[in-house]
Amino acid sequence: MIKSFKILMAVGLITTMSTLNIYGAETENSSGEQIVKDIYNLKIEQRNINEKISDIDKSIEEKKLIQKESSDVEVVQLNFVDDEKSLKDNEDLLKNSVESEIKALEASKLPLNDQVKNLENQENNLKNEMNGKVNYGSWPVPGFTELSSPFGYRIHPITKERKLHKGVDIPADYGTEVLATDYGVVSFSGIQNGYGNVVAIKHFDGKTSIYGHNSQNIVNEGDLVYKGQPIAKVGSTGRSTGNHVHFEVTINGELKNPLDITSR
Secondary structure, rough: HHHHHHHHHHHHHHHHHHOOOEEEOOOOOOOHHHHHHHHHHHHHHHHHHHHHHHHHHHHHHHHHHHHHHHHHHHHOOOOOOHHHHHHHHHHHHHHHHHHHHHHHHHHHHHHHHHHHHHHHHHHHHHHHOOOOOOEEEOOOOOOOOOOEEEEEEEEOOOOOOOOEEEEEEEOOOOOOEOOOOOOEEEEEEEEEHHHEEEEEEOOOOOEEEEEEEEOEEEOOOEEOOOOOOOOEEEEEOOOOOEEEEEEEEEEEEEEEEEHOEEEO
């Protein structure tokens, strides 16, 4: 019975490996590596332009507030002056001036919006070029390549129950930097059940990577991260028996053995 189970496990793992369509298993200079890097750079450009648009929007709101406040003041002052016409003329001049500034600001947004759309189109084209392939990732804790627990079913070290271990455990010294294995966006950074301090990254090729039990997370949700960027520090938070990184990977929501798509 035990022998049969081992055979089934081996077949399952071989099947999983064979169904993965991976870029760059042999070299970092693969087309997939360049594509995800290009998408990352496009994301940076989009974010910078969107920040400029946001600043313009704030300026427009400030102008509108000035316009409203000056109009309210002028209406109150009409009760205290004789020359209502002169005051009304000044009010109209101010109103027209502010309206012109608002129109100019609105016009300055148009080319920026066009740039964002263009960058989004370029990004979509690059994603289509990936054609469902997954980029090969780098190791999250360079210099620490041994595993204390592999991917697959095991007896849980704390509960003593047989459970699926969804990732691999990599022992490392406390405080060692944990690195992003590929380009992406931080989808979660915080505390989560048995994972303790955990960081999750949504990558541009359909992967999501998870790094658990950190002593400290050093990125925030929404951050753009590059391959090899420090994102956390090794620890033993959550349900843990010692300093290590729980490293987990899914592809389009499907759990995968991290060793099949990362290089040690």
